[in-house]
Amino acid sequence: NAGVTQTPKFRVLKTGQSMTLLCAQDMNHEYMYWYRQDPGMGLRLIHYSVGEGTTAKGEVPDGYNVSRLKKQNFLLGLESAAPSQTSVYFCASSLPTGGSLYEQFFGPGTRLTVL
Amino acid sequence: SQQGEEDPQALSIQEGENATMNCSYKTSINNLQWYRQNSGRGLVHLILIRSNEREKHSGRLRVTLDTSKKSSSLLITASRAADTASYFCATDGLSTSGTYKYIFGTGTRLKVLA
Numbered sequence: 001n002a003g004v005t006q007t008p009k010f011r012v013l014k015t016g017q018s019m020t021l022l023c024a025q026d027m028n029h030e031y032m033y034w035y036r037q038d039p040g041m042g043l044r045l046i047h048y049s050v051g052e053g054t055t056a057k058g059e060v061p062d063g064y065n066v067s068r069l070k071k072q073n074f075l076l077g078l079e080s081a082a083p084s085q086t087s088v089y090f091c092a093s094s095l096p097t098g099g100s101l102y103e104q105f106f107g108p109g110t111r112l113t114v115l
Numbered sequence: 116s117q118q119g120e121e122d123p124q125a126l127s128i129q130e131g132e133n134a135t136m137n138c139s140y141k142t143s144i145n146n147l148q149w150y151r152q153n154s155g156r157g158l159v160h161l162i163l164i165r166s167n168e169r170e171k172h173s174g175r176l177r178v179t180l181d182t183s184k185k186s187s188s189l190l191i192t193a194s195r196a197a198d199t200a201s202y203f204c205a206t207d208g209l210s211t212s213g214t215y216k217y218i219f220g221t222g223t224r225l226k227v228l229a
Binding site: 092108 | 156158159163205217218219220
């Protein structure tokens, strides 16, 4: 099993450009998440999905859109990149267990720089 | 501010010593988890403790939870150079929309000197 994979690993954008980050998991997990990690701020949840075709906003959703067309994939889009979106982006997945969230499995991250 | 906040922000110890990290949170939780992150890598789950548990062990890891103080501690015994990493606590909680979500702390950077 590959677990959680992310593409690309690195990307440099100019302000105003758009891009899509792809996350894929082969563990048949229902839940998937996108986080951003900035120095000294831990991980902040951008968007998440509790199943195919459903998405929900996290703590810092502005400037991002997501789609979950297939259970194994979760896409994060930046329509018009801004320097404030320079960060490391992590995707994660987990099984649902009742109403509470359990162990999350993380991808290796995508380092995005917006100039 | 973050739901979970770790203390200290950075810790440097000698190999063989014990390392203790603390996490404080603000709202009621169902469970608290600790994760480890090696430099430039994704997070890896270490241990989960439920709100009705007070202590849990896993190998050289010992986690305690005090729900009355809204705090948890992670103890790594007999530390090794390979334990050098950042450690994060994560709590589940309710978002403003009423759905569950994870909240990660800001992390403790542990450096174990050989």
